[in-house]
Amino acid sequence: MLFNSFEFIFLFLPVTLLSYLILLRLRLIIAAKSWLLLASLFFYSWWNIKYLPLILVSILFNYTVGNILAELEKRTPRMLSKRCVFVFGITSNILLLGWFKYLNFFLDSVNGLIGCNMPLLKIILPLGISFFTITQIAFLVDAYEGLVEERNLLNYALFVTFFPHLLAGPILHHSDMMPQFEQMKNKVINWKNIYFGLVLFLLGLFKKVVIADTFSVWASAGFDTAQPLTLIPAWLSSLSYTFQLYFDFSGYSDMAVGIGWMFNINLPINFNSPYKATGIIDFWKRWHITLTNFITTYLYTPILRSFSSITFSHMLMAIFLSMLISGIWHGAGWTYIIWGGMHGLALVVNHLWKRNKLYMPSFFGWVITFSFVNITFVFFRSKTVSGAISHIKGMFGQNGIILPNAIGRLLPTHIAEQYNLHFGNWIDNIAFGTNSNQMLLCLLLAICIACYSRNTTEIIKIIRPSYLFVSLFALLAIISIACTSRTSEFIYFNF
Numbered sequence: 001m002l003f004n005s006f007e008f009i010f011l012f013l014p015v016t017l018l019s020y021l022i023l024l025r026l027r028l029i030i031a032a033k034s035w036l037l038l039a040s041l042f043f044y045s046w047w048n049i050k051y052l053p054l055i056l057v058s059i060l061f062n063y064t065v066g067n068i069l070a071e072l073e074k075r076t077p078r079m080l081s082k083r084c085v086f087v088f089g090i091t092s093n094i095l096l097l098g099w100f101k102y103l104n105f106f107l108d109s110v111n112g113l114i115g116c117n118m119p120l121l122k123i124i125l126p127l128g129i130s131f132f133t134i135t136q137i138a139f140l141v142d143a144y145e146g147l148v149e150e151r152n153l154l155n156y157a158l159f160v161t162f163f164p165h166l167l168a169g170p171i172l173h174h175s176d177m178m179p180q181f182e183q184m185k186n187k188v189i190n191w192k193n194i195y196f197g198l199v200l201f202l203l204g205l206f207k208k209v210v211i212a213d214t215f216s217v218w219a220s221a222g223f224d225t226a227q228p229l230t231l232i233p234a235w236l237s238s239l240s241y242t243f244q245l246y247f248d249f250s251g252y253s254d255m256a257v258g259i260g261w262m263f264n265i266n267l268p269i270n271f272n273s274p275y276k277a278t279g280i281i282d283f284w285k286r287w288h289i290t291l292t293n294f295i296t297t298y299l300y301t302p303i304l305r306s307f308s309s310i311t312f313s314h315m316l317m318a319i320f321l322s323m324l325i326s327g328i329w330h331g332a333g334w335t336y337i338i339w340g341g342m343h344g345l346a347l348v349v350n351h352l353w354k355r356n357k358l359y360m361p362s363f364f365g366w367v368i369t370f371s372f373v374n375i376t377f378v379f380f381r382s383k384t385v386s387g388a389i390s391h392i393k394g395m396f397g398q399n400g401i402i403l404p405n406a407i408g409r410l411l412p413t414h415i416a417e418q419y420n421l422h423f424g425n426w427i428d429n430i431a432f433g434t435n436s437n438q439m440l441l442c443l444l445l446a447i448c449i450a451c452y453s454r455n456t457t458e459i460i461k462i463i464r465p466s467y468l469f470v471s472l473f474a475l476l477a478i479i480s481i482a483c484t485s486r487t488s489e490f491i492y493f494n495f
Contacts, residue, residue, distance in 0.1 A: 001046040003255045004209050004484050012043065016163075017262055021189050029187055033154055036162070036263065043163040044128070051126040055161065058096065062136040063156050065089035069143040070151060086144040090137060097133045100125055105332035128167040130329060130495050132160055138298055139174045150178040162265065164256040168249070168492040170270040171290035177265075186264035196460055197261030199473055203456045204254030206476050208490070209483040211449075212248035214442060215240040216488065223381050223391065231401045234394030236439065241381045242374045243446040245491055246275065249288070252490045254456050269457055275373075275450040278365035280346040281354070283373060295322050316351060320344035330380075330495055335388055339379040346372060370451075 001008050016039040023032035045052045065085060072082040104120045111118055139156075142148050150156075159177040160166075180186055222229060222237020229237065253270035260267040274287035284292050299322040307314040320341070327340015353360075360368075375392060382388035393399055402422045416423070454462075463469050 001043055002489065003252065003259075004205055004480075004488075006484060009481065009484070012039075013259070017194075020263060024187055024189060027187075030154070032187075033158060033181060037154065037158050040158070040161040040163040040166060044161065044166055047127050048124070054126055054129075055132060058093075058132065058136065059157050059160050061092065062089065062139060063153060066139055066143040066148060066156075067151055069140065070146075070148055082144065086140065089140045093133050093137050093140070097129060099123070100129055102328075102332045109334075127493055131169050131171060132166065134294060134298075134329070135160060135172055135174075138294065141298055142174065148174065150174065150182075152178070152182075155181045162260075164259040165267055168252050168256075168490055168495075169288075169290060170253055170256060170268050171294050172267065173293075176268065180265050188264075190264055193261045193264055195465060197258040199463065199469075200258030200261065200456060200460055201255050202258075202473050202477050202480065203459065204251040204256075204258060205480040207247040207251030207254065207456075209480050211446065212244050212246075212251060213483065213488055215244035215247070215446070218439060219244050219381065223383075223387070228390050228399040229394035230399050231394060231397045232403070234391055234399070236443070238374055238378050238381075238391065238395060239443055242377050243443070243450065245377060245380070246271075246450060247446070248491045250456075252492065271455065272457065273450070273455045275370060276366070276452075277369050278362045279353075279369055280343065280350045280372065283369055284343075284347070291326070295326055299325055312355065316348045319347050319351065323347060333383075334385050335379045335382055338385065338388075339376050342376045342379070366451075 001012060003009075016036070019035055020032050020039075023029075023035055041052060041055075044055060065088070068080070068085055069082060069089075072080060072085065100123055104123060107118050107120055110116065139148065155178045156174070158181055159172065159174055162172075162177070165172055219237055219241035222233060223241065250271040257267045257269065268290050270289050272286040272289065274283055277283035277286055300318050303318040303321055304310060304314060307318075321344070323344030324337065324340045327336045327338070327343075330336045330340070375395065378391050378395075379385075379388045382391060390399070400422065407423065
């Protein structure tokens with residue numbers, strides 16, 4: 001079930017929310033939370049009910065291991081080794097994720113490396129497994145460190161399965177989420193939360209179905225073509241994907257946060273205008289913020305602690321390794337590993353630049369950062385490493401340069417021949433017959449929205465209930481719902 005589908009918008013969400021509010025009004029708090037848990041499990045089962053036992057077993061297993069770790073913290077002497085229980089819990093989660101997400105990638109890589117022909121298994125990746133696994137790994141780490149205070153099973157199950165974040169984040173932390181299910185202020189109907197939650201949901205829906213899905217056509221046309229792309233089409237398709245990914249994922253995150261507000265639950269903000277970043281460090285403070293927090297706490301810090309001494313060089317090594325692991329987490333493919341490694345190297349360079357107090361004007365920092373992010377997303381989108389390299393070659397003119405006929409009429413013939421320039425229909429192969437002016441206008445508008453205008457979080461802070469805003473968001477709702485006829489999955493559902 002997709003957030004941008006009719007069954008979710010007109011059936012699942014209204015029924016779930018109305019029933020939850022009625023139970024709250026009747027002061028049936030346990031029943032309200034139980035209803036929300038059942039609704040979340042139904043939401044997850046909608047995709048494939050055979051994976052329902054998987055998430056239930058995962059929840060019960062991690063909750064049990066977490067409680068054992070918490071109890072062992074108090075007992076002296078201990079019947080079990082706390083470290084052994086912790087390693088067992090973490091290893092089990094990694095093996096579960098490895099089986100479903102990485103086993104075929106491993107087999108395929110071994111086949112290519114040593115020339116054997118091991119058959120690949122018919123494994124379907126369960127939706128959301130990357131997200132609900134790492135949230136529970138964080139829970140076990142904190143339980144091992146003695147940082148887990150809330151241990152109510154119903155609250156824990158809700159923390160893991162709460163349907164707005166279940167399939168694609170934001171990545172939640174138990175200490176932020178579980179107490180919210182017990183706070184008195186969250187057990188009453190809050191019409192202000194419902195209003196602003198609905199507004200944020202509509203803004204996210206608009207970003208997904210109107211903006212992201214428009215760019216997805218041009219991105220797919222460029223990345224899925226068998227022919228090498230020339231200079232301008234290669235840039236147009238890469239830019240289309242860069243904006244598709246941002247509006248798709250940030251749209252999902254906005255919708256998730258908005259739904260959370262309707263249920264009096266504050267989910268963390270996941271994006272803060274990342275394409276305004278003037279450095280790659282700044283970018284990762286703005287892009288997928290909850291992942292950055294997870295990487296810092298549960299990857300970077302443990303790696304850094306593993307060194308006998310902490311030096312600046314060790315910090316840079318920990319940063320690079322953390323981003324490399326992040327790339328592996330994103331997907332089972334060398335393209336994701338390369339993407340993570342590129343961002344790790346860029347962060348190292350950025351830290352060295354700052355340490356040496358080198359200066360760069362903000363505009364040039366923005367140009368370099370945005371260009372780097374756009375180029376690395378080519379690996380993120382491409383199905384193969386060779387396809388990504390071919391696309392990047394096109395972006396640097398290695399596959400030829402075709403300019404518009406209008407420019408050809410202005411340039412002398414000898415200049416065109418000297419620089420091997422060609423002229424023709426340079427955009428139609430990307431736009432699928434769409435008017436080229438429309439495509440360029442959409443890219444220009446996307447740049448203005450993503451790089452210069454207020455983001456949705458900032459918009460929410462300044463709006464007030466009024467006839468003008470209600471009319472405006474009603475119009476956005478009509479446009480967005482009209483576009484749901486071309487329902488498409490969110491990009492991060494594949495991770």
